[in-house]
Amino acid sequence: MKISMKHTRYLTKIAESLTPANQPQGFGELFVVLLRELAKGRPVSRTTLAKSLDWPAQQVNAVLERTTSTEYDSDGNIVGYVLTLRETSHIFEIDGRRLYAWCALDTLMLPALIGQTARVTSHCAATGAPVSLTVSPNEIRDIAPTDAAVSLVLPQETADIRRSFCCHVHFFASAVTAKDWASKHEGVEIVSVQDGFRLGQELNRHLLQLAGRNDATLNYQHTPKHK
Numbered sequence: 011m012k013i014s015m016k017h018t019r020y021l022t023k024i025a026e027s028l029t030p031a032n033q034p035q036g037f038g039e040l041f042v043v044l045l046r047e048l049a050k051g052r053p054v055s056r057t058t059l060a061k062s063l064d065w066p067a068q069q070v071n072a073v074l075e076r077t078t079s080t081e082y083d084s085d086g087n088i089v090g091y092v093l094t095l096r097e098t099s100h101i102f103e104i105d106g107r108r109l110y111a112w113c114a115l116d117t118l119m120l121p122a123l124i125g126q127t128a129r130v131t132s133h134c135a136a137t138g139a140p141v142s143l144t145v146s147p148n149e150i151r152d153i154a155p156t157d158a159a160v161s162l163v164l165p166q167e168t169a170d171i172r173r174s175f176c177c178h179v180h181f182f183a184s185a186v187t188a189k190d191w192a193s194k195h196e197g198v199e200i201v202s203v204q205d206g207f208r209l210g211q212e213l214n215r216h217l218l219q220l221a222g223r224n225d226a227t228l229n230y231q232h233t234p235k236h237k
Contacts, residue, residue: 039063040073042123045093049124051107053087053095092116093124100181101131113176114160118203119210122147135161135180136191143203150207159188160206162199 043062047054060070074080074088081090089095090112093102098110100117104126111117117130127146134141143153163178178198182188185200192198201209 036063036065036069037073037077040070040077041091044088044091045120046124048088048090048093048095049104049107049109049126051095051104051109053083053085053089055087059088093120099132103129103131113179114181115162115179115206115210115213116176118145118150118160118207119214121145122211122214132181134183134187136187137183139183141181141183145207150203153203155183157184157186158182158203159185159200160203161188161192161195162201162206162209163197 040059040063044054044059047058047062056067056070056074059065060067063070077091079091080088081094081096083089090110092112093116094110094112096110098112100111100114102109102111102117102120104124111120111130114132117128117132121128125147127144130143130145132141133139139155141155141158143158144151159182161178161180161182163175178195181203182191182200185202188200192200
């Protein structure tokens with residue numbers, strides 16, 4: 011599945027914003043492990059990350075200090091980074107566990123990174139009408155409404171990717187509604203949910219390449235350590 015030249019600039023800009031040149035070595039590996047731990051539906055401690063990655067605590071801390079927008083609870087445990095335990099407009103259900111995603115594109119990217127299928131429930135940013143779909147690592151199905159669309163923007167020059175990008179990336183009940191909304195918001199691109207999924211798959215690969223990983227990271231399987 012090819013991504014058009016028009017969307018390639020979005021791919022590159024978004025990936026560069028998520029993984030800047032000064033990102034510490036190991037970001038890609040930590041990112042995937044963190045997502046898979048969050049997918050279990052509970053806060054993730056730095057100790058858990060260190061054990062899962064077999065890293066010293068100092069290395070985990072160094073990477074997290076550079077990972078802006080990370081959400082923490084009062085005990086200093088991680089409760090969100092792209093995938094979150096805190097409520098957003100995008101419900102992301104895995105095996106009966108209700109989690110949330112920061113934006114519409116995240117819901118299309120996350121299943122491939124965590125290796126699980128999710129039921130996504132959201133709403134149209136313009137009308138409030140429900141939007142739902144099922145997203146597996148390799149495909150999307152049961153899209154309702156069938157003409158649902160996604161908005162995209164080019165991230166601004168800031169370390170806070172959630173504020174500069176995620177807050178503008180929504181689902182819409184139809185392409186017509188989305189394009190009408192976009193006409194009132196500068197710099198917005200509208201794509202179908204199917205194209206958004208394809209873009210997300212390519213973005214996953216690009217992010218991991220920038221982070222020093224290869225495509226095999228998408229199939230990374232975390233094996234819990236036995237005490």
